[in-house]
Amino acid sequence: MADTNTNEISYKVSSNPHVRSKATTGSIMFFVIIALIPATGFGIYNFGFRAVLVIIAAVVPAVLTELLFNIVMKKKQTVFDLSAVVTGLLLALNMPVSIPLWMPALGSVFAILVVKMLFGGIGQNFMNPALAARCFLLISFPAAMTDFTTDVYTGATPLAALKAGEAVDVSSMIIGRTAGTIGETSLIAIVIGACFLIFMGVIDLKIPGCYILSFTVFIAVFGGRGVDPAYLAAQLAGGGLMLGAFFMATDYVTRPITKWGQIIYGIFLGVMTGIFRVFGPSAEGVSYAIIIGNLIVPLIEKITKPVPFGYRRADFKKQKGGK
């Protein structure tokens, strides 16, 4: 909109502010991918080359689904924001290495097409796509999804062994030399990635911290073993807890946006995971806990809206009522 009264060159005019931070959706997703490299790398090291195939079988269909969906539906191409890569990678890390390769592919298509794109694309999905796809596969193909035997690991996962009352080696669980899904076994690798995300300001400790803390308390109270450090450590290091707490419970789109909402959400996830693990038939519970948590996010946000600066909660409500 040039100034028509003068002949001078027109300048760009927009509302304040006139500067922007460097971060973009793409750069955030890129950091998440970097942060997943230790867990992915350890998974490949632990389970061998087939893990690479599973990862490719999950990531490539995820990216292609988003790409094609946008082309067919004539929508703005969003695949370059890398979120489909993150979804595919997280799904692969949540699968046993022995899975038939068409399953991660099917899961990725489900995650991107049904859970994400049909609900309006990035930012609109109400469930974490990777976890929704994992649960979809768990229900559809329970045997393949829970078969953790490989050439190296012939026994049950540490968590299943724990549930059966057997003894487990906590130190190998922390390093990750155990059976399990590709990306969940190594506590150290996951925590290294998580530290990177925290350092880069992509996530903070509110959700993972509250999640892990409340889970620990729940297990101490209801786990039947009291405050038994070895048992607690095994529960914390076992299964998808760390991967879920740091990488999936913190998914922007499906977690509450408010500070207190995040704290409540974290506690809720810890309690739900505890209930599933202690009272449920399966040793696992993280995936279900998080997707159920996703569903109550709007409710949590509703009750935890921040109080504007300079008000007390009651006063702000009164002021609104008076209008």
Add this chain to the structure above:
Amino acid sequence: MPRFTFSGGVHPFEGKEMSKDKPITSLDAGQILVYPVSQHIGAPAKPIVQVGERVLRGQMIAEAGGFVSAPVFSSVSGTVKAIEPRRTVTGDSINSIVIENDFLMEEVRYNALMDWNLASKTEILDAVKNAGIVGMGGAGFPTHVKLSPKDPDNITYIIANCAECEPYLTSDYRRMIEEPEKLIGGMKILLRLFDNAHGIIAIEENKPDCIALLKKMTHEDKRITVKGVYTKYPQGAERMLISATTGRKINSTMLPADVGCIVDNVDTLVAIYNAVVYGMPLMERIVTVTGDAVADPRNFKIPIGVSYREILEADGGFKVKPEKIICGGPMMGFAMFGLDVPSTKTSTALLAFAKDEVAEAETTACIKCGRCVQVCPGRVMPNALAECAEHFDSEGFVALGGMECCECGCCSFICPAKRPLTQSIKSMRKIELANRKKK
């Protein structure tokens, strides 16, 4: 020691190095000067000169149009050429007095108070009122109104806003370095008005030399404290600064005086000093000319009313053709349509960017990352407010505290999806305010 700060806020690139060490240079007025009658919040001033009349430097050319208003003074001697609507920085046309400079610089005789230490409070207040002083940090609220609270005895803090939290701006910094005695003098005058008040000079920690200098100059004065506040935008926002320095919190419906505070900007305090000690009306101010498109970033003392083009030309013009020129800082300033608009009492800076980051940033979908909520100093939810604004849901907007937004721009700045949150919220606030006026 706990840091003096507030929750939220952002750390944009500061860019102050470009002009921070350039001493203030005086700019001579050109041929034509334009004085909009509305350079402040409140009723427009009423012109009291006729076309063709000769005016002197320092002569009142428009009188206050009410209590919440401020007179306007000529900054040169010359002849009134016209009284007509002229375009201003925001793009609006405002009735303005146009004066042709005769370059004689003949001045009126200023009526200084004999000695402000002996003068009565009313005399001091009148001196401020008659000098046309308004908040010079950008808002332009008439200062005498601020200085006339219902109960002067309840004022416990006078805060000198020396934060200068806007990136690139260095005019306040230069003022503090070059004329600290005037700043302190202005503060002492205000302390004279309020017997129970304590003076706080709040400076962002990125100006350690100012902090040290002012501390040295005030260490014997029991009534003045210099406080270094954490360097974070918008530390200089009135409500944030009050909370950072005193711990008192006010919302948008309250005035600083409600919690016993009065906040004034550096330049305003200097103007108060000049008005009371020398009887000088407000007709000069410091403007920073900077940005990557400017040939020689500098700080100018300008006669109010010169056009931005003259300020820029005095500076050597543009180095490269800028995409965007801004009046004020990059976070809250106005993008300008052109340079042929007059400077006013509230012009803090002229900023020229070779590239416009905003036009280059592609807006994508909100991923609910929550950064806007984290950085919002007003503790509202910009993402939710912007959504309400897009649907013109005024009820939801107000219920979410939309009217508490101070339009600081932190949410738009931080948004990784590059959504124009501040813009949406600002427009909705305007609509809501207009609707309220109708009722």
